Amino acid sequence: MLHYAVVFFVIALIxxxxxxxxxxxxxxxxxxxxxxxxxxxxxxxFVVNLVRSRP
Structure with missing residues (x-):
């Protein structure tokens, strides 16, 4: 999804x-x-992985 944001940003600049x-x-x-x-x-x-990794 970040890739699409970067692509649209480049399109906007051009x-x-x-x-x-x-x-x-x-x-x-x-x-x-x-x-x-x-x-x-x-x-x-990040939060979900942090909660899952707790002992």
Whole structure:
């Protein structure tokens, strides 16, 4: 999922260089959403693994 966030960020940067504001804004929003979903899932996974590993 982080891969998709990075891909949309790169698309947004390329679109911004060419001046396509609508495409860049859309790609940036998608990248932000995917990045925050990744962060939340990573935190949940970390907590679950921490709880499971306790003796």
């Amino acid at each position: 679109a911004a260089l060419f001046g396509f504001g609508g495409i860049a804004a859309g790609a940036v929003e998608i990248a932000k959403v995917l990045f925050f979903i990744f962060i939340v899932l990573a935190a949940i996974t």
